[in-house]
Amino acid sequence: xLFNSIEFLLFLPxxxxxxxxxxxxxxxxxxxxxxxxxxxxxxASYVFYxxxxxxxxxxxxxxxxxxxxxxxxxxxxDDGKAVENKSVARKIKLITAVTxxxxxxxxxxxxxxxFFVTEFxxxxxxxxxxxxxxxxxxxxxxxxxxxxxxxxxxxxxxxxDPTRDVIAFFxxxxxxxxxxxxxxxxxxxxxxxxxxxxxxxxxNAVDGCRQILWGLFKKLVVADNCAVxxxxxxxxxxxxxxxxLLVGAxxxxxxxxxxxxxxxxxxxxxxxxxxxKLMRNFNVPYFSRDIAExxxxxxxxxxxxxxxxxxxPLGGSRTTKAKVxxxxxxxxxLSGLWHGANWTFIVWGVYHALLFLPLILLGRNRKYTNVVAxxxxxxxxxxxxxxxxxxxxxxxxxxxxxAESISDVWxxxxxxxxxxxxxxxxxxxxxxxxxxxxxVILMLVxxxxxxxxxxxxxxxxxxxxxxxxxxxxxxxLIIVAFKSYDSTQFIYFQF
Numbered sequence: 001x002l003f004n005s006i007e008f009l010l011f012l013p014x015x016x017x018x019x020x021x022x023x024x025x026x027x028x029x030x031x032x033x034x035x036x037x038x039x040x041x042x043x044a045s046y047v048f049y050x051x052x053x054x055x056x057x058x059x060x061x062x063x064x065x066x067x068x069x070x071x072x073x074x075x076x077x078d079d080g081k082a083v084e085n086k087s088v089a090r091k092i093k094l095i096t097a098v099t100x101x102x103x104x105x106x107x108x109x110x111x112x113x114x115f116f117v118t119e120f121x122x123x124x125x126x127x128x129x130x131x132x133x134x135x136x137x138x139x140x141x142x143x144x145x146x147x148x149x150x151x152x153x154x155x156x157x158x159x160x161d162p163t164r165d166v167i168a169f170f171x172x173x174x175x176x177x178x179x180x181x182x183x184x185x186x187x188x189x190x191x192x193x194x195x196x197x198x199x200x201x202x203x204n205a206v207d208g209c210r211q212i213l214w215g216l217f218k219k220l221v222v223a224d225n226c227a228v229x230x231x232x233x234x235x236x237x238x239x240x241x242x243x244x245l246l247v248g249a250x251x252x253x254x255x256x257x258x259x260x261x262x263x264x265x266x267x268x269x270x271x272x273x274x275x276x277k278l279m280r281n282f283n284v285p286y287f288s289r290d291i292a293e294x295x296x297x298x299x300x301x302x303x304x305x306x307x308x309x310x311x312x313p314l315g316g317s318r319t320t321k322a323k324v325x326x327x328x329x330x331x332x333x334l335s336g337l338w339h340g341a342n343w344t345f346i347v348w349g350v351y352h353a354l355l356f357l358p359l360i361l362l363g364r365n366r367k368y369t370n371v372v373a374x375x376x377x378x379x380x381x382x383x384x385x386x387x388x389x390x391x392x393x394x395x396x397x398x399x400x401x402x403a404e405s406i407s408d409v410w411x412x413x414x415x416x417x418x419x420x421x422x423x424x425x426x427x428x429x430x431x432x433x434x435x436x437x438x439x440v441i442l443m444l445v446x447x448x449x450x451x452x453x454x455x456x457x458x459x460x461x462x463x464x465x466x467x468x469x470x471x472x473x474x475x476x477l478i479i480v481a482f483k484s485y486d487s488t489q490f491i492y493f494q495f
């Protein structure tokens with residue numbers, strides 16, 4: 001079920017009304033209020049996820065059950081002295097390792113098996129026919145697998161106590177707003193919210209609606225309209241002049257941001273409707289002053305996951321320079337591979353590792369942790385130049401990310417290296433449908449003004465109600481009038 005579908009438009013209000021105003025009144029009389037409230041979440045989430053293909057439910061149930069059982073087993077084995085008792089510690093480590101292997105094996109089978117078998121066959125000039133699985137990639141498998149792994153690892157590290165409440169745990173793994181494209185939540189943040197009863201908060205729900213509206217604008221107006229142009233350019237890039245190739249690269253840059261951050265806004269806003277707080281996943285990344293700041297602001301939930309569960313355990317940046325270099329390449333290669341089984345994603349990861357490496361080796365990777373032009377309306381000339389340079393480097397990376405193959409990357413980039421790139425693509429701008437450029441600017445302006453806020457439509461401070469409602473009405477009008485009829489599923493669903 002897509003957030004930008006008629007089905008979800010009917011599903012969300014129905015679940016919301018049943019959750020708070022029908023089911024909630026019923027369970028108040030029950031001794032098992034929390035269990036029933038979580039059970040409703042699980043049922044709604046499984047309906048949401050099973051809408052694509054009910055067979056996918058088996059996988060998410062297996063992942064959830066294995067991770068929950070592993071926590072119970074660790075608790076049973078642990079006598080409270082696992083640190084002193086080496087035998088107990090080894091058992092707990094074994095349970096954790098087996099759980100991680102099972103979850104990663106499921107992910108690898110569906111996402112990477114065919115890719116590696118095909119590449120192996122090419123390397124040794126063998127035929128892969130008969131050994132390929134040719135299975136459909138389950139939607140969101142990378143997201144909920146990593147969420148399950150975070151629980152097992154955090155229990156092993158004693159950052160969270162294992163829960164015996166299986167329904168609450170299933171709700172944690174399958175919570176439908178962030179199930180298929182994140183944010184990738186940690187057990188330490190999300191699970192405790194399912195272990196206590198939620199109460200309806202009007203202000204929180206209203207803010208959730210604002211964030212959903214802003215997410216829909218970014219997805220339906222910005223991303224989907226950009227996608228029309230992007231697909232035309234990348235599908236026939238060999239016959240396009242350099243100026244059009246530049247437009248295609250820029251539009252994909254805004255497409256993927258509008259698409260993915262739009263999804264995150266809708267997910268976070270929807271969670272607020274049900275009394276759940278999810279972590280922020282994007283923080284105006286295109287206003288970054290260097291690549292390190294960009295990665296602190298882009299897909300925050302994934303990047304912090306790799307930082308906490310891979311980078312720091314490997315030694316992080318507090319080790320020898322050789323190991324720091326290794327650690328940087330490991331997390332960026334894993335990040336690239338996480339996005340998909342294609343060499344373009346791996347090269348994209350290597351590209352960003354090369355950009356990130358000098359900053360961390362020189363100790364400048366934490367230089368910009370504050371908001372750009374904090375307390376000012378406009379940035380300085382230096383900040384503008386730094387943001388432009390970072391943006392250009394990111395755009396090049398998105399060309400690698402979007403291309404179908406490495407050869408396509410080279411041809412596209414070489415196509416840009418032409419004097420035609422300095423000529424305005426008049427044939428592009430005369431087309432009225434490309435008014436989307438104006439909406440890209442509108443998105444950037446709104447997010448610049450509200451760059452210190454939680455989301456672009458965070459206008460709680462505007463006291464005059466008619467101004468707030470005027471903004472809502474204008475956005476709804478724009479969405480209805482300029483929504484792309486080539487609306488597509490969210491880009492990150494394939495990951």
